[in-house]
Amino acid sequence: MNTTILTELKAEAKDLNFLYGQVHALKDINLPIERRKVTALIGPSGCGKTTFLRCFNRMHDLYPHNRYKGEIILYPDNVNIISPEIDPIEVRMQISMVFQKPNPFPKTIYENVAYGLRVRGTKKKQVIDERVEKSLRGAALWDEVKDRLHNLAFDLSGGQQQRLCIARALATDPRILLFDEPTSALDPIATSKIEELIIELKNEVTIIIVTHNMQQAARISDYTAFMYIGEIVEYDRTEKIFTAPSSKLTEDYITGRFG
Amino acid sequence: MKKNIFSKRYLKETFIEGGLLMAALFSVFITISIVIILAYESYGFFKAVPLKDFLTGTQWTPLFAEPRFGILPLVAGTLLTTLIALIVALPLGMLVAVYLSEYAPHKLREIIKPVLELLAAVPTVVYGYFALSFLTPILQKFLPDLSGFNALSPGIIMGIMIIPYVSSVSEDAMIAVPMHIREGSYAMGATKLQTAFKVVIPSAFSGIAAAFIIGISRAIGETMVVSIAAGGMPNLTINPLEAVQTLTAYIVQVSLGDVPHGTVEYKTIFAAGMTLFLMTLGFNLLGFWLRKRIREVY
Numbered sequence: 299m300n301t302t303i304l305t306e307l308k309a310e311a312k313d314l315n316f317l318y319g320q321v322h323a324l325k326d327i328n329l330p331i332e333r334r335k336v337t338a339l340i341g342p343s344g345c346g347k348t349t350f351l352r353c354f355n356r357m358h359d360l361y362p363h364n365r366y367k368g369e370i371i372l373y374p375d376n377v378n379i380i381s382p383e384i385d386p387i388e389v390r391m392q393i394s395m396v397f398q399k400p401n402p403f404p405k406t407i408y409e410n411v412a413y414g415l416r417v418r419g420t421k422k423k424q425v426i427d428e429r430v431e432k433s434l435r436g437a438a439l440w441d442e443v444k445d446r447l448h449n450l451a452f453d454l455s456g457g458q459q460q461r462l463c464i465a466r467a468l469a470t471d472p473r474i475l476l477f478d479e480p481t482s483a484l485d486p487i488a489t490s491k492i493e494e495l496i497i498e499l500k501n502e503v504t505i506i507i508v509t510h511n512m513q514q515a516a517r518i519s520d521y522t523a524f525m526y527i528g529e530i531v532e533y534d535r536t537e538k539i540f541t542a543p544s545s546k547l548t549e550d551y552i553t554g555r556f557g
Numbered sequence: 558m559k560k561n562i563f564s565k566r567y568l569k570e571t572f573i574e575g576g577l578l579m580a581a582l583f584s585v586f587i588t589i590s591i592v593i594i595l596a597y598e599s600y601g602f603f604k605a606v607p608l609k610d611f612l613t614g615t616q617w618t619p620l621f622a623e624p625r626f627g628i629l630p631l632v633a634g635t636l637l638t639t640l641i642a643l644i645v646a647l648p649l650g651m652l653v654a655v656y657l658s659e660y661a662p663h664k665l666r667e668i669i670k671p672v673l674e675l676l677a678a679v680p681t682v683v684y685g686y687f688a689l690s691f692l693t694p695i696l697q698k699f700l701p702d703l704s705g706f707n708a709l710s711p712g713i714i715m716g717i718m719i720i721p722y723v724s725s726v727s728e729d730a731m732i733a734v735p736m737h738i739r740e741g742s743y744a745m746g747a748t749k750l751q752t753a754f755k756v757v758i759p760s761a762f763s764g765i766a767a768a769f770i771i772g773i774s775r776a777i778g779e780t781m782v783v784s785i786a787a788g789g790m791p792n793l794t795i796n797p798l799e800a801v802q803t804l805t806a807y808i809v810q811v812s813l814g815d816v817p818h819g820t821v822e823y824k825t826i827f828a829a830g831m832t833l834f835l836m837t838l839g840f841n842l843l844g845f846w847l848r849k850r851i852r853e854v855y
Contacts, residue, residue: 355744391746401741404759413755414745466745 307373308333308474308504309354314368314380316349316358323349325528327368331474336496336505338519338536340512342556346528347508351476354379354506355393356386372473391418394467395476399483400459402451402466407434407443410451410462414470429469436502437465438495457488464495468503475499477507481514493518512552516540524548595834598827605821611828617791617807619825620816626825628832630791634801635836638712638783641797642776645716647769650723651758654768657724658731659753670725677721685785688714693786706788706800714786715779723772730764731757763848770844774837780805804833 309331316324324346331337339347349358356379358364366380372392379389394414402410409416411430420426430447434440439461443454451462460480467475477496481489496505496518509515515522516536523533524545532539532548543549550556561567603611606626614627653673657666693710697703703710734757742752758765780803788800789810802810808826816822 357740357744360740360743387746387748390744395744397737397741397744399737401735401737403738403741403756404762413742413747417742417745417747417751417755463741466741470745 306333307331309373309379310371311350311353312369312371314350314353314366314370316346316353316367317365318349319363323528324353327530329523329530329533331504331506332521333373333504334500334502335520336500336507336518337521337523338515339506339508339523339525340510340515340551341525341531342551343510344527345525347525348478350525351395351478351506351508354474354476355390355395356380357395359386391470392472393474393476394470394472395478396460396463396467396480398479400456400463402454402459402462405451406448407451407454407462408447411465411469413466418470430465433465433469434462436468436499437461438491438498439465455488457484457491460484460488460492461495464492464499468499472503474504474506477505477509479508479510482510489514512540524551526551592834595827595831598824599831602821602824602828605824606828615793617802619822620811620814624822626828628829630793631802631804631807631829632832632836633793633795634708634783634787634791635777635803635805635833637708637795637797637801638715638779638787638803639773639776641709641712642715642719642779643773645713646719646723646772646776649716650720650768650772651727651765653720653724654727654731654765655753655758657728659749659757670728673721674725675721676718679718681718681779681781682785684714684718685711685782688782688786700798703798704788704800706786706790707798708787708801709797711782711786712797715776715782718779718782719772719775722775723768726768726771727761727765730761730768733764734760766844766847770840773840777833777837777840778805780809784809804829804836808833 307330311327311329311331314324314327315322327350329337339350341347352358353366353370358366368380369378370380371377372379377384379393391414403413405413408430411433412426415426415429431440431444434443439458442458443449443462446453451459454462460483464475464480480496481492484492493514496507499505500520507515507519519536521533522536522539524531524539524543524547526547532543532545534544539548540552543552611626611628613629614625615629616625616627617630618625657669661669688711689706692714693703693705693707696710700709731753738756738760739752742756747755783803784806787803787806789802789806790800791802791807792799794801807829811823811826
């Protein structure tokens with residue numbers, strides 16, 4: 299009898315290398331991304347976790363002298379999304395990102411959420427209205443803002459702004475949602491709200507999160523990859539990484555001996 | 558260790574602080590003096606000419622035997638040339654700013670920006686003759702009704718002249734928009750153009766408003782180009798093909814002439830100057846209000 303739990307892959311990095319000019323920032327990364335699970339990337343500052351995350355939506359294409367090598371395959375399409383033949387804008391339309399610092403646009407709450415639809419040329423007000431409401435509900439923000447959708451987004455608190463950015467990212471039905479240390483600029487209460495939200499969101503979308511906070515990775519992720527100087531040292535189920543890591547380096551990091 | 562306010566250190570500090578304060582007060586003093594003189598001389602003018610005639614009269618002929626003192630033709634001339642200049646300068650200036658801030662490679666920007674700013678270093682009298690003897694004849698080939706002196710040609714030239722003011726200040730504001738705001742837009746699948754127009758420009762709004770206000774004030778106050786190329790005819794019209802006179806050009810005309818000091822005719826230049834001052838003040842207040850309304854958060 300086969301006892302292995304059947305999982306489904308949403309994406310997979312294969313021998314991924316990344317160079318900033320001459321700096322070899324990611325070295326031979328191999329990592330599966332399970333569908334509708336939360337995969338956490340942890341590691342000390344400068345280990346390349348954010349660089350890796352930003353490969354998934356081709357953010358590095360915005361700056362000169364960056365080179366990708368290897369593959370990130372998106373399933374079920376079997377497309378290598380870092381291939382130069384693939385349009386980065388198409389990739390970003392399917393893989394959304396939430397940033398470290400809340401970065402709402404200087405627009406109303408409604409227009410912030412509608413932004414992704416507008417850049418895709420959606421015109422129908424009814425469609426946009428529905429998506430805005432659904433996304434704000436999905437980001438657990440609807441009840442707080444439903445009476446002031448047309449106020450400027452800057453009127454919201456930091457935690458609300460970050461949930462607004464999550465709603466903005468959800469509005470276009472992404473296949474993968476990337477989080478780059480989404481709570482590092484937030485207070486503990488706002489942080490726990492975002493964490494609860496991420497746990498809920500994985501029912502609908504595959505999530506990759508970069509975090510500095512190991513407790514956060516332990517609380518919300520299903521899989522954890524520990525990175526060190528541009529390489530993946532260890533990848534496993536989160537419980538395993540935090541209770542019985544197989545690498546000494548991982549153990550030293552999660553027990554706080556360095557980092 | 559006791560504090561001695563007569564020590565060398567304290568004296569030096571006090572002296573420098575006092576000097577800086579004087580420098581700051583001096584410019585305030587000059588500004589206030591100008592306003593007071595304008596107000597005082599205008600007051601003398603309005604004792605002789607009712608305010609109602611000044612504001613509603615449609616003819617401005619103070620130097621004629623039967624003088625009329627309606628400011629409207631001069632205001633119309635000023636607004637008409639300014640409007641033409643803005644139609645040229647605002648869109649072009651914005652496009653230049655968008656290009657420089659969002660598209661141009663760093664090295665190219667470092668070359669283009671100073672060259673563009675050189676446009677502002679050309680003496681305005683050169684622009685004036687350029688309008689009169691170069692642009693007007695060209696425009697006359699397409700617009701046979703265009704008179705030799707007209708509002709259109711100096712308006713266009715003024716527009717070109719103020720492009721650097723608009724683009725330079727707008728570009729500074731746009732380039733100051735933090736990268737993570739742009740990244741937020743790109744991450745949603747937006748193109749460069751969408752990011753520039755939907756996110757960067759609104760984010761830089763207060764700086765861009767300031768740029769527009771500078772451009773408008775510059776156009777309203779511009780003197781030489783319109784004195785040379787717009788003609789000296791106070792003309793209540795909105796037709797850019799006709800000759801007009803602006804407030805500034807009128808002041809030049811009277812200052813040059815042999816109008817005796819202290820007469821009502823002489824005082825007209827202060828009334829015109831006051832009008833000009835109130836107009837630019839109005840636009841500056843508008844810019845201030847706009848900036849307050851869309852507050853910048855970064």
